[in-house]
Amino acid sequence: NFMLTQPHSVSASPGKTVTISCTPSSGSIANNYVQWYQQRPGSAPTTVIYEDKQRPSGVPDRFSGSIDSSSNSASLTISGLKTEDEADYYCQSYDDSAYWVFGGGTKLTVL
Amino acid sequence: EVLLVESGGGLVKPGGSLRLSCAASGFIFSDYTMSWVRQAPGKGLEWVSSVSSGGGYMFYAESVRGRFTISRDSAKKLLYLQMNSLRAEDTAVYHCARIGEVTFDSWGQGTLVTVSS
Numbered sequence: 001n002f003m004l005t006q007p008h009s010v011s012a013s014p015g016k017t018v019t020i021s022c023t024p025s026s027g028s029i030a031n032n033y034v035q036w037y038q039q040r041p042g043s044a045p046t047t048v049i050y051e052d053k054q055r056p057s058g059v060p061d062r063f064s065g066s067i068d069s070s071s072n073s074a075s076l077t078i079s080g081l082k083t084e085d086e087a088d089y090y091c092q093s094y095d096d097s098a099y100w101v102f103g104g105g106t107k108l109t110v111l
Numbered sequence: 112e113v114l115l116v117e118s119g120g121g122l123v124k125p126g127g128s129l130r131l132s133c134a135a136s137g138f139i140f141s142d143y144t145m146s147w148v149r150q151a152p153g154k155g156l157e158w159v160s161s162v163s164s165g166g167g168y169m170f171y172a173e174s175v176r177g178r179f180t181i182s183r184d185s186a187k188k189l190l191y192l193q194m195n196s197l198r199a200e201d202t203a204v205y206h207c208a209r210i211g212e213v214t215f216d217s218w219g220q221g222t223l224v225t226v227s228s
Contacts, residue, residue, distance in 0.1 A: 001173070035214045037156070044206060044218035045156065051213055090156050092215070099170060100146070100215075105155040 002095035004103035011109040022091030023073040032094045034074040113137040113217040120222030133190040133207030141185040144210040149203035
């Protein structure tokens with residue numbers, strides 16, 4: 001079964017930069033678009049990055065997405081961390097059947 | 112404003128059935144593919160099922176295929192998930208979600224399904 005692997009947790013101090021990776025179990029990360037969702041406690045997810053690196057309107061430019069073919073992974077980078085960024089983050093892409101697959105999620109703690 | 116409101120969750124015994132509903136408003140419902148995504152307590156997101164804008168194509172995760180049925184009533188702007196042969200591992204909050212051009216761009220708050228004897 002196709003899977004997307006994320007670190008279980010990351011942490012950083014306010015004002016710093018943090019990067020969350022997302023690695024597919026098979027195939028090239030570049031084969032399909034990757035989306036990133038933020039889920040704050042008790043809330044529904046919201047999109048922070050779509051199509052690898054695009055930001056929806058209203059998402060601050062502190063959030064950026066990228067694809068690295070050499071490491072075969074996607075990354076979400078959040079710069080200038082704020083306490084409000086503390087949340088769970090999920091990557092999402094597609095399996096060989098073009099079905100939607102989510103990563104296991106990464107808990108971001110802003111210390 | 113896009114609004115998705117789920118209902119129909121509750122406590123059900125293993126092997127039982129439940130039907131979830133999602134009421135949509137604030138957009139042209141018949142223009143969009145709609146989905147169910149679940150989240151077990153303390154766990155991550157899992158895509159469950161999707162139905163095309165016209166209702167003619169349905170897609171299911173392997174974990175629910177043959178047990179769950181997704182459907183929609185575009186006249187009533189309602190999305191459904193019929194869940195049969197429920198198992199303990201189906202216990203989760205079930206979110207209704209709209210698929211935009213690429214992303215799940217709108218989500219409901221979810222309805223909790225608990226499968227337990």
